[in-house]
Amino acid sequence: MPKSVYLAGPEVFLPNAREILDLKIELTRAAGLVPVSPGDLEFPPTNSKWELGLAISAIDEKLMHSADAIIANLTPFRGIAADTGTCFELGFMCAQGKPAFAYTNVKADHGARTRDHFNGEWYADAAGKPRGPDHILIEDLGFIDNLMLHGGVVNRGGAVVVGDAPAGQELTDMTAFKRVLALAVEMLG
Amino acid sequence: MPKSVYLAGPEVFLPNAREILDLKIELTRAAGLVPVSPGDLEFPPTNSKWELGLAISAIDEKLMHSADAIIANLTPFRGIAADTGTCFELGFMCAQGKPAFAYTNVKADHGARTRDHFNGEWYADAAGKPRGPDHILIEDLGFIDNLMLHGGVVNRGGAVVVGDAPAGQELTDMTAFKRVLALAVEMLG
Numbered sequence: 001m002p003k004s005v006y007l008a009g010p011e012v013f014l015p016n017a018r019e020i021l022d023l024k025i026e027l028t029r030a031a032g033l034v035p036v037s038p039g040d041l042e043f044p045p046t047n048s049k050w051e052l053g054l055a056i057s058a059i060d061e062k063l064m065h066s067a068d069a070i071i072a073n074l075t076p077f078r079g080i081a082a083d084t085g086t087c088f089e090l091g092f093m094c095a096q097g098k099p100a101f102a103y104t105n106v107k108a109d110h111g112a113r114t115r116d117h118f119n120g121e122w123y124a125d126a127a128g129k130p131r132g133p134d135h136i137l138i139e140d141l142g143f144i145d146n147l148m149l150h151g152g153v154v155n156r157g158g159a160v161v162v163g164d165a166p167a168g169q170e171l172t173d174m175t176a177f178k179r180v181l182a183l184a185v186e187m188l189g
Numbered sequence: 190m191p192k193s194v195y196l197a198g199p200e201v202f203l204p205n206a207r208e209i210l211d212l213k214i215e216l217t218r219a220a221g222l223v224p225v226s227p228g229d230l231e232f233p234p235t236n237s238k239w240e241l242g243l244a245i246s247a248i249d250e251k252l253m254h255s256a257d258a259i260i261a262n263l264t265p266f267r268g269i270a271a272d273t274g275t276c277f278e279l280g281f282m283c284a285q286g287k288p289a290f291a292y293t294n295v296k297a298d299h300g301a302r303t304r305d306h307f308n309g310e311w312y313a314d315a316a317g318k319p320r321g322p323d324h325i326l327i328e329d330l331g332f333i334d335n336l337m338l339h340g341g342v343v344n345r346g347g348a349v350v351v352g353d354a355p356a357g358q359e360l361t362d363m364t365a366f367k368r369v370l371a372l373a374v375e376m377l378g
Contacts, residue, residue, distance in 0.1 A: 057339075137201075140238070147242040150242065
């Protein structure tokens with residue numbers, strides 16, 4: 001039976017969310033895997049946006065429990081780091097011992113992006129570790145984001161693909177997604 | 190037997206990380222719970238920063254598997270959203286069905302912080318939903334961060350505490366942590 005993959009990422013917020021989600025769904029299906037995508041299930045009627053939020057959370061967790069693996073889009077979202085919901089979902093799948101894959105459409109790694117965030121104003125402390133002007137440590141391990149995310153994927157034998165999308169297409173470009181999808185197919189069979 | 194709680198948060202990056210981690214550890218112990226804190230286990234010798242990152246990831250996952258519950262510090266870190274490693278860890282514990290608690294030291298919720306991020310330049314779309322100048326949806330549900338995080342905690346019966354730390358003390362103030370710790374004690378017994 002073909003394996004199913006939960007497609008995590010900030011695409012749900014895009015103005016053309018349905019189009020981009022459908023594109024990822026079609027690519028996944030064409031690759032021989034079963035796509036599981038946020039928005040696949042209808043939300044029950046709720047009385048407030050608070051209840052709606054809780055309902056969506058519960059449904060997405062149910063979808064994740066049903067999926068065999070995850071492909072997480074860790075492209076920076078509104079800042080220098082990945083979408084926090086996607087990070088939660090990657091951890092959620094890793095805890096279940098399921099194969100995990102990740103990609104980013106931004107070439108600069110976490111350390112480089114953080115140094116940019118401080119306009120290059122960083123220094124090496126007595127131990128040689130980089131810190132920002134606020135003296136807070138800059139994790140600089142060559143990872144695409146915090147080590148729990150990149151490490152969680154690699155330690156499970158999954159792949160992390162680093163893309164380099166054209167400016168303005170960081171949240172819609174499919175090049176890196178296609179590459180990580182091919183690697184997921186190879187591993188999941 | 191007293192329950193153990195994994196203390197997730199960006200404190201590990203602070204210049205006085207050891208001091209702040211120890212403070213949270215002492216407060217947790219004084220409250221009658223067993224603190225489980227990143228950095229509790231020694232890292233094995235590694236040959237590169239890459240290997241070190243993977244080793245820390247594996248150790249923190251082991252610590253999370255050992256803990257009965259989590260208290261996640263979701264205070265915004267280097268931007269408008271929570272530390273991505275902490276988000277991964279909250280998802281990791283939620284997937285195991287363990288009780289989850291969260292707090293933030295910043296009063297403004299996710300929607301308000303995102304509107305501030307765009308300097309107040311947002312608009313309501315045809316469906317009445319707020320969007321930034323980039324037309325990307327602003328999740329505005331009254332939650333402290335993405336709905337998967339806030340929803341994951343609330344849907345498990347956990348508590349989310351919103352603090353209001355003085356400027357400059359957002360990453361060190363213990364007021365909200367003490368409040369959420371008291372609620373965790375109540376629930377975990």
